[in-house]
Amino acid sequence: MPFTPFHIGPALFFGLLLFSLLDLPTFLLASVIVDIRAIFVYFGIIHGPLHGPLHTFLGGTIIAVLLATAMFLIKDYTKKITKLFKLQQNSSFKKTLITSLLGVYLHIFLDSPLYLDIKPFYPLDINPLYGIVSSPAIYLFCVFSFILASIIYIYNIYRLVLSN
Template sequence: MPFTPFHLGPAFLLGELFEKKVNLFSILIGSIIIDVRATYCLFAGCRPLHGPLHTFLAATIVGLLIAWLIFSQRKWLQKITNKLRIEQSYSLNSIILGSIIGTWSHVLLDAPLYTDISPF
């Protein structure tokens, strides 16, 4: 999607459906981070617009990097969710699962829309 924030809606829905099993921060970040290169290419004019991050392999690698980042910052993020009264799991499994669901959902949503995406 050219407007990355539209990926947040499905991510919130998935986060609510799997509330106890996935970490909300990881699924939200995972759902939008895939478009970093596409956003750069949109302004820089490079082609193809979507490129290698819109594959399941790259989405998995990016998801694991997101999981590492969120897991390393979990104490700080836990304070935020506690203040907002959002009950979240910060276990390694919930963070990894959330980030993979987020990145893969992005690829799944974009793949049928754009001809320059080959997710496999």
């Protein structure tokens, strides 16, 4: 993605759709954390290819495990935030880890068709996903997902208000 926040749309959509199965804060953060290195490269803080090791399933798995551990350790803090948005959840480490892996992999699957320099199956030096879906289709999917997620969230809040 040329603009990391595009990943929030699908993450929010799937996170709300599968709310009982996923840890939403972890899923949202996992869907964008893959770009942390790319942001540093873009702003000249570090040098190298824009899409590096975090845009691989191997590197993504490592960052997902680290993220899951961090998110589980700060779960009491994230609970306070999710409560503000009426999105309270209880999550085990297993749920947080699976959610983190899925969020990171979603990011890699969304970016791999767009960029030839991504090597998702490293150490294999290929990107068999490149070009299988057009850029406009992926961008449209991201925007449409955000719109659907917004509708789901508003509907759930409306239902919650009516039940009280």
